[in-house]
Amino acid sequence: MVELDHLTFSYDGNREVLSDISFDLKAGETIGLIGANGAGKSTLLKILAGLLTDYKGQAKIDGLDVNKKNLAAVRKKTGYVFQDSESQLFLSTVYEDVAFGPRNYGCVGKELEEKVMSALKQVHIEELKDRPIYRMSGGQKKLAAIATILSMEPEVILFDEPSVGLDPKNRRNLINIINGISGLKIIASHDLDMIFDTCNRTILIEKGKLICEGETEKILTDQRLLEKSGLELPLSMQKRDV
Amino acid sequence: MSKLQQAIDNLHEADREAGKRSGKSRIHPVSRLLVCVAYIGIVVSFPKYDVTGLLGMSLFIIITGILEDLSFIKGFQRMKYILAFVVLLGAVNPFLDKRIVMQTGGVTVTGGMLSMMTLFIKGVLTVYAAYFMFMCTGIEQLCRALRCLKVPKGAVTVVLLIYRYIIVLLKEIQRMSLAYRLRAPGQKGIHIKVWGSFAGLLLLRSMERAQNVYDSMLLRGYDGEFQYEILGQEKTGKGLGAVYAAGWIGIFLLLRCVPVFQMAGNIFLSIGQ
Ligand SMILES: Nc1ncnc2c1ncn2[C@@H]1O[C@H](COP(=O)(O)OP(=O)(O)OP(=O)(O)O)[C@@H](O)[C@H]1O
Numbered sequence: 067m068v069e070l071d072h073l074t075f076s077y078d079g080n081r082e083v084l085s086d087i088s089f090d091l092k093a094g095e096t097i098g099l100i101g102a103n104g105a106g107k108s109t110l111l112k113i114l115a116g117l118l119t120d121y122k123g124q125a126k127i128d129g130l131d132v133n134k135k136n137l138a139a140v141r142k143k144t145g146y147v148f149q150d151s152e153s154q155l156f157l158s159t160v161y162e163d164v165a166f167g168p169r170n171y172g173c174v175g176k177e178l179e180e181k182v183m184s185a186l187k188q189v190h191i192e193e194l195k196d197r198p199i200y201r202m203s204g205g206q207k208k209l210a211a212i213a214t215i216l217s218m219e220p221e222v223i224l225f226d227e228p229s230v231g232l233d234p235k236n237r238r239n240l241i242n243i244i245n246g247i248s249g250l251k252i253i254a255s256h257d258l259d260m261i262f263d264t265c266n267r268t269i270l271i272e273k274g275k276l277i278c279e280g281e282t283e284k285i286l287t288d289q290r291l292l293e294k295s296g297l298e299l300p301l302s303m304q305k306r307d308v
Numbered sequence: 309m310s311k312l313q314q315a316i317d318n319l320h321e322a323d324r325e326a327g328k329r330s331g332k333s334r335i336h337p338v339s340r341l342l343v344c345v346a347y348i349g350i351v352v353s354f355p356k357y358d359v360t361g362l363l364g365m366s367l368f369i370i371i372t373g374i375l376e377d378l379s380f381i382k383g384f385q386r387m388k389y390i391l392a393f394v395v396l397l398g399a400v401n402p403f404l405d406k407r408i409v410m411q412t413g414g415v416t417v418t419g420g421m422l423s424m425m426t427l428f429i430k431g432v433l434t435v436y437a438a439y440f441m442f443m444c445t446g447i448e449q450l451c452r453a454l455r456c457l458k459v460p461k462g463a464v465t466v467v468l469l470i471y472r473y474i475i476v477l478l479k480e481i482q483r484m485s486l487a488y489r490l491r492a493p494g495q496k497g498i499h500i501k502v503w504g505s506f507a508g509l510l511l512l513r514s515m516e517r518a519q520n521v522y523d524s525m526l527l528r529g530y531d532g533e534f535q536y537e538i539l540g541q542e543k544t545g546k547g548l549g550a551v552y553a554a555g556w557i558g559i560f561l562l563l564r565c566v567p568v569f570q571m572a573g574n575i576f577l578s579i580g581q
């Protein structure tokens with residue numbers, strides 16, 4: 067579904083932010099993308115979403131090259147949940163914002179309403195449908211932002227730090243929601259406990275290089291590997307050791 | 309609540325109200341836009357001493373306000389700075405044009421006073437017309453109307469982004485001035501020394517956020533076209549919209565060419581005699 071082949075990217079043409087990354091992800095998987103601050107996680111997601119196109123190497127989504135020519139088709143297949151939900155949401159009410167994507171793809175009337183309501187139901191915020199977005203809490207905005215993506219029914223969903231700013235209950239809630247979404251999911255995060263609870267495979271990057279990829283359980287229990295890349299064991303693992 | 313917060317809330321509130329109203333409206337936004345432009349053009353074209361003629365034109369504003377359930381007071385509150393500016397524009401006229409045009413009892417009316425009146429009325433009417441039109445269409449429908457009128461995609465996207473950018477900018481100012489005030493307690497306003505870096509940073513930060521908003525639109529399939537068909541409008545839209553536009557523009561032209569109110573007054577007077 068998502069194929070990267072020797073992908074290299076630099077913002078300024080000098081310093082490589084991502085270098086020589088290759089992997090192959092299948093439909094239905096949930097992938098954790100971990101790495102310290104500045105490792106290049108967000109950059110990688112932006113490339114997959116078609117926001118940064120002048121990379122070297124190859125990036126394919128569902129067989130389509132991610133390049134300027136295929137942009138519309140690629141974007142139809144992918145959804146990107148921003149780290150900062152405030153700038154992802156720009157219309158006045160939750161309903162309007164969730165309807166924005168399907169509308170752009172020509173959906174109207176009953177069909178539109180069904181898509182919007184089903185997306186809101188998946189994140190359990192049906193009752194916020196007519197609420198003005200500017201009067202919602204950070205956690206509610208995050209859920210609304212996820213709904214704006216779900217309503218487009220993408221085949222690949224990219225999450226950038228989805229659990230940032232959520233309280234424990236909402237974080238749990240989010241984990242359940244992510245687990246309930248079908249399709250390929252790629253989650254970039256430092257929240258290794260969340261990765262542990264949602265992802266079957268994990269990719270570790272450090273300073274733009276792919277360090278290793280494999281089963282989540284193997285990678286997240288390897289203390290030496292994580293610490294070498296500037297990360298720590300998930301909290302739940304740390305307790306178990308004592 | 310701070311003034312800034314009020315401004316942000318005001319914008320959001322107006323945006324939401326407009327969105328709601330346009331979702332229910334059965335009149336196509338193109339008709340509304342055309343009527344509004346025609347209205348403004350005709351109001352502006354009235355001669356500078358024709359106060360009664362202009363008062364006749366206020367019919368459109370009053371009827372629209374009543375039919376669409378729009379609040380004149382809220383409109384005044386939202387538009388007060390623009391209205392104040394319009395009043396200021398006319399305020400110099402009495403000093404420039406001192407020709408006497410009317411004398412009733414002890415009161416002399418100069419040309420400047422009359423033209424100040426007409427300028428003031430023209431200002432209020434056009435501001436209200438634009439405001440009411442916006443409140444009935446909302447920014448998305450307005451942009452869609454512009455697209456229907458073959459305004460290029462790029463230009464329409466710029467209009468849309470400027471509108472969104474204003475909110476982003478206000479919020480960024482709020483955030484940065486809060487961060488500043490928290491670390492500079494007891495200080496009034498922002499010290500002049502940091503204005504330069506404050507403004508520069510503000511520009512960079514708000515531009516980054518505006519870029520995010522635009523990315524978010526692109527990622528959800530926005531390509532400069534507006535697929536905002538509202539079912540009621542598509543069905544009855546063309547016919548009803550055409551009647552609406554033709555009707556109002558006809559009335560405007562009538563009011564402009566025939567001094568209807570003066571004639572009515574004369575008839576009353578002649579009956580009285
Ligand atoms: N717009 C940009 N222009 C230039 N350099 C950038 C830009 N955005 C990010 N970078 C640089 O690219 C590198 C990777 O950034 P990226 O945001 O992808 O990291 P990240 O893994 O998402 O980090 P974090 O965990 O802090 O979100 C960083 O060194 C960063 O400074």
Ligand SMILES: [Mg+2]
Nearest residue numbers: 107108149226
């Ligand atoms: Mg990041």
